Amino acid sequence: MYFIGYDIGSSSIKAALLNAETGACVATATCPEKEMTIDVPYQDWAEQNPESWWQEIINATEILLNRFTIDPALIKGIGIAYQMHGLVCVDKDQQVLRPAIIWCDSRAVDIGNAAFDALGEAYCLSHLLNSPGNFTASKLRWVQQNEPHIYERIHKVMLPGDYIAMKLTGEARTTVSGLSEGTFWDFTTNSVSQVLLQHYQIDGSLLSEVVPTFGEQGRLSAAAAAILKLAPGTPVTYRAGDQPNNAFSLNVLQPGEAATTAGTSGVVYAVHDKNGYDARSRVNTFVHVNNSGEALRNGVLMCLNGTGITNSWLKNLVGDITYPEMNNLAAQAPIGAKGLQVFPFGNGAERILENKSVGASIANLDFNRHSRAYMMRAVQEGIVFGLNYGIDIMRHMDLGIHRVRAGNANMFLSPLFREAFANTANVVIELYNTDGAQGAARGAAVGAGYVSIADAFRGMECLSVITPDTSLQTQYQEAYGNWLHALQLRMH
Template structure:
């Protein structure tokens, strides 16, 4: 018996075929082979064509079938993970009306700030657990104000994963977790956020129907089955945003547990049993996948995000030109801890929540032409990413217990030994690395949603590959380097050198 998981990222689409009897992944695929492009029409904007995601789903499914021959009828469920906070608008014929406004697009920052001021911090923080910020609801309001010819044709709005679910099943639906990530959910009333919708003059009818995170969410149509090479009637049984799904894929489900990922963006995600929030909304709280409203079991995910993570390292790779990622890691490791004073602030991928939704751009500090080489720059970028993540973790610690152990898939930036060392010693945490990823997590979620696994039994076959512990000999050096980086950041913020350029 098999389950398929899809992970719709902004760089690529990943797919995994899980043998539920053994808990082993039989095939995995990534499409396209090069990163998908973002459309940047103006500084701070970021859009993608949702139909591109669907086409790459088709290609990734073909790659699965090339790797491992399986009977389509033996696939008993499909799971979907997806890039969070995006906005997809479709008409009554389920045709896309405009490119998706994706997670790192900053155009709606002022829209959200205005809503926060008008509705008041008391309402927004107690009911939404967040500022409306730059999330999906504010992006929809931006479309309403700036593209009324588009807005008037909208039949349903959805998140990227909801769009893929619609392409699979023909049904427009979403989850409570999904609504919360768009600031469409009222945690106090346990309903869609009426006050915010009324203020934005958005009809609740535009929201998709709510389905459970785990469970039947529709069935693959004959048309979708034909292009995918799957069986018509295959149920879609799970969907979640990429960070709740990443946590689920690492069996991070209970209060005090934490997951991290370092792809295009970097995230630390901790599970809480409280409706907690950061007063400045620098980190955010959303509904976790195993929240159970009926049983009044609160499971929320407290999420800090650094937009400029893998994308910063990828940019550096593109300008160095002739190096592979392993070669970059090896060269970076030859530079000393602290990069001989060279500092990188990797804030070059849209508005950064941990900086109060400011879009400040990436900067390099204390560059000395007579001292610093390519090796120092390679290391400074990785350290700057780690220091940015640690800055966010310090904010998280203000909301609750400090994080002492995190789980991560051995992928993306966590493939770098230097990155792992810097992360563990700067944050003083133990890192557990597992043989999993978002697509595999979505496949396991599909098995839970289909009733084949219980939550407790969903992770057999998953292995801890290695454990990285802080080393006393290194901690002081990394903490000193972080202290200098943090001092420079705060100094530049206080002097207005990192002024908002949005």
């Protein structure tokens, strides 16, 4: 039996075909070849056309089936992972009403901050475990206030993964984990937060029917099957945001375990068995994929928006260079880059900085001392230092983060990045041969009842383990201390 996993990112759509009997991924596809664009019509805005995600799903599926010939009837389930916190609005005919407001859009920060003050810190932190901040509910309130002609036509609001599931099945549905990532979920009552809906004057009927994370969520419609060349009636059996799914794909499911990723944004995601929160909402708590009535499982997430996008900005600025060449150049500069510092905060409001849009900056640049190599190292170190800043916040929540798992992809392909991460954060890094699309396919196999969660990770291998090096730790932590001091001066 085979299962398909889709990962709807903001840079690309990835697809994976999994042989569930062996646990082997037999084919993958990534579309488009170049990164998808993010539209920024105004400062702090970030939008994408949801229909472009669907078109790239079509393209990726075609490539997948060309690379591995298979009878579509042998595909027994579809799993979906998706970029979190986005807002898609559709009318009664399931037509998109406006571009999706995606995760790194900051236009609703003030709305969320005002709600935090009005509802009160005690309510928000004990019930939502977060400030409403810049999450989906606040983005919907922005549409209501600024585009009433759009708002009055909305039949359903959904997250990016909910939209793709709707395109596959024709049904508008969501999950508890998804509602929590939009700050619609009350962790105390285990239900949609009526208090938040009333405060934002949002009709609860705009939210979709709730289905389990694992389990049948709808079946492939005849129309979608014809477009994708898959079998009608194939069930969608798993859905999760990209970071809970990344954790699942790395078998990070129990308290004390942590996952990390460093794509366009960078995330460290740790599993907790408590309804914990950061008093300043700099890191955020959401319902994890394996949460149940028998065992509480939440995911505490820290996000650095300006991770891979900072490195790709530098690559585009330099021109005519590959990422491996950049990594090699960066490794030629010494730890600390002779004082050159990069603050990678140029991709919208940063939650770890209390939802402030401080912008990216470069400090201590000396034209006589610093070559391209120094700049490339300073970028990678600046990203690591930003991630470590968030890890320190999580540790103050009694999350013991000593070992993290990551897919062998994106920034973790850089030996220097891995070295800097392990030594700055004082963690062991385990790299695995997996990614979000493969995780979604494994989740689909679990949701279809073909394998248990315990057996879902056959075929996944640990490729390497990076441990802190005592001879390097002092240098990296000194460089981090200097960077942190400079950041604190900029923040005050």
